[in-house]
Amino acid sequence: MTLTTTDALAEFCARASTAPYVTVDTEFLRERTYFAQLCLVQLAFPGNGTDDAVLVDPLSNGLSLEPLYDLFRDESVVKVFHAARQDLEIFHVEGGLVPAPLFDTQVAAMVCGYGDQVGYETLVRKIAKANLDKSSRFTDWSRRPLSKAQQAYALADVTHLRVIYEHLSAELDRTGRTAWVEEELTQLTDASTYIVTPDDAWRRLKIRGNSGKFLAVVKELAAFRERLAQERNVPRTRIVKDDALLELASTKPRSVEDLGQARLLLREARKGEVAEGLLAAVQRGLDTPQEDYPRLPKGRDRSAMNPALADLMRVLLKTKAEDAGVAQKLIASTSDLDDIASGHLDGMWSHGWRREVFGEDALRLCRGEIALSAKGQKVRIVEV
Numbered sequence: 001m002t003l004t005t006t007d008a009l010a011e012f013c014a015r016a017s018t019a020p021y022v023t024v025d026t027e028f029l030r031e032r033t034y035f036a037q038l039c040l041v042q043l044a045f046p047g048n049g050t051d052d053a054v055l056v057d058p059l060s061n062g063l064s065l066e067p068l069y070d071l072f073r074d075e076s077v078v079k080v081f082h083a084a085r086q087d088l089e090i091f092h093v094e095g096g097l098v099p100a101p102l103f104d105t106q107v108a109a110m111v112c113g114y115g116d117q118v119g120y121e122t123l124v125r126k127i128a129k130a131n132l133d134k135s136s137r138f139t140d141w142s143r144r145p146l147s148k149a150q151q152a153y154a155l156a157d158v159t160h161l162r163v164i165y166e167h168l169s170a171e172l173d174r175t176g177r178t179a180w181v182e183e184e185l186t187q188l189t190d191a192s193t194y195i196v197t198p199d200d201a202w203r204r205l206k207i208r209g210n211s212g213k214f215l216a217v218v219k220e221l222a223a224f225r226e227r228l229a230q231e232r233n234v235p236r237t238r239i240v241k242d243d244a245l246l247e248l249a250s251t252k253p254r255s256v257e258d259l260g261q262a263r264l265l266l267r268e269a270r271k272g273e274v275a276e277g278l279l280a281a282v283q284r285g286l287d288t289p290q291e292d293y294p295r296l297p298k299g300r301d302r303s304a305m306n307p308a309l310a311d312l313m314r315v316l317l318k319t320k321a322e323d324a325g326v327a328q329k330l331i332a333s334t335s336d337l338d339d340i341a342s343g344h345l346d347g348m349w350s351h352g353w354r355r356e357v358f359g360e361d362a363l364r365l366c367r368g369e370i371a372l373s374a375k376g377q378k379v380r381i382v383e384v
Contacts, residue, residue, distance in 0.1 A: 001051060002151070004060035010067035012043065012054055017071055019045035021078035023161040024099070026087045027141040027154060034229045034236065036090050039141035041068065044158040053159050055151060059142065065095060072099035080165045082106050082120045082157075084188055092194040100189060105161065107184045108168040111177055113325030120157070128163040132156055180353040184330070198226035202294065205242055209250070212293030217249040217285030219294050224281040228274070240269055240278070252282055302342040309365075310341035315372055316365060319379045320358045331358045340366065 003009045016022045027040040044053035058065060072079060072091065079099035081087055083106040088098055109118045114126070121132050136153035146154075172178040187193055202222035207215070222245060229236040240248075244264035253259045259270050259278065269275060314337055321328040332349040339347055340362055350359045361381060364370045371382045 001053075002055040002057055002146070004057050004063060006062070006064045006067065009056055009063065009065070012051075013067040013071040015052075016043065016045045017074050017077055019077060021045065021080050021103070021162075021165060022071065023080045023158040023165065024087065025081065025154070025157040025161070026090055028086075028090060029140070029142055030235075032235070034233045035093055036086070037142060038090050038094060040146075040154055041065070042154050042158040043068075044155075044162055046162060053155055055146075055154055057144075059144065069095040069097055072097055075101060078103050080105065080161060082123070082161060082164075083117075085193075088188060089194045092191060098189055098191050098194070102185055102189055103165060103169070103181070104185060104188060105164050105168055107188075108172060108181050109164075110327040110330045111180050111184070112168055112171050112175075113327070116327045116329045118327075120161075123164045124156075124160045127167045128160040130156075130160055132160075177353070183352050196226065196230075198223040198230075201226040201236075205246065207246070207296065210296050212290060212295075213286065213288075214249055215294045215296065216288040216292075217252060217282055218246065220281040220285040220288075221245050221249055221278065224277045228277060239274060240265065244269070248278060248282065249285070252286065253279060254282070255279070300339050300342060300344050302338055305338060305342040307341070310338055312365060312372060313337040313340055313362060315379055316361060316381075317358060319372075319381075320361065324357045326357060332362075 003012060023042075023044045025042040026038060027042075028036040028038050030036045038058050041056040041058060042054075043056060046052070056065075056068065057063065069091075071077065072095070078101050080103045081099075082104065084102065084104045088102075092098055105120075105123060106118060109123055110116065114123065121134070124130050124132055133149065133153055133156075136147070136150045139147075139150055141150070169178075172181060199219070202215070202219040205218065205222060207218060209215070221240070225236050225239045225245065228239050232239075241264065244262065244266070247262055247264050248259075251258070251262065253262065256271065256275055256279070259265060259275055262270075269278065314334075317328055317332055317337065321331055331354050332347070336347045336349050340349075345363060345366065348354060349362065361370060365372075369384055371384050373380045373382045
């Protein structure tokens, strides 16, 4: 069933509000715009009928998503997503809210031992014992009418999700790890996660130089590009590509003629509003007082890293992750392990459930209180 009116959506959401949870997914396009174009919303709540799973067409003339946003604000209903970040960003931009309470089956699956960033298709196969028809995955979701294959594919994204959610939720209750997932969802449920500040846009660039003046120009160029991309609702690379932006920060053009010498700059950026904005941004960067120069974040000093200890940490992490049935990357990254071996003992791995699973033994290994012993395929922790 496809909902194309606000009244129909309101009626469905009213029924969904009496359910313990609702599964949610979206289809969108982002290749040609800065902000994602929401093309379809899929919703389902527990049941086996034909009206407990629907498609919502936000492109229908006059349809308002406000009834859905009311449901998202209803704290008596859990909102279930898989790999929720992009969906949540869309709803934050479109409706100014983050659905709560939230459950992300990808995060829960990592806690339950299904591997790192496990895909929805894998969970459908392993938990729901079904297969997905992927032929519609990369179709144009903005075109109407939707084909039957598209509709079936889209509905499968929320109907199988009910089975997956119930299975993972039960597993978390059984193992006492529900709080672990809630801890992991803190960033996803923080509205500031989805706010893009132009003055911070430079931090996403892969910058090699660390000259203060260079970074000041990079910051101003990136902020100008971000604002203009938002205003025009086009991808930021349609304004200036990253490599061209860094080239301009190095050459610091002062005139349109100077811009003409840039090797990597798009033709459209060499004239008019974009050219004027780029030159003004360069000048603002050059005028930045030295005390206000931006600084790249300092990496951890690893000059004292003990390579042997780093190797032991990798073995310990693998062992503890396998024992706990949790994805390794969810506990600690390779960078975290190198930090530990360098004497930096204050990472995320040292707090909350991560400390319980891995961090405490990692600290004991650093202090020489335990050793690792191998027997056959098993690694054991030995008290020293």
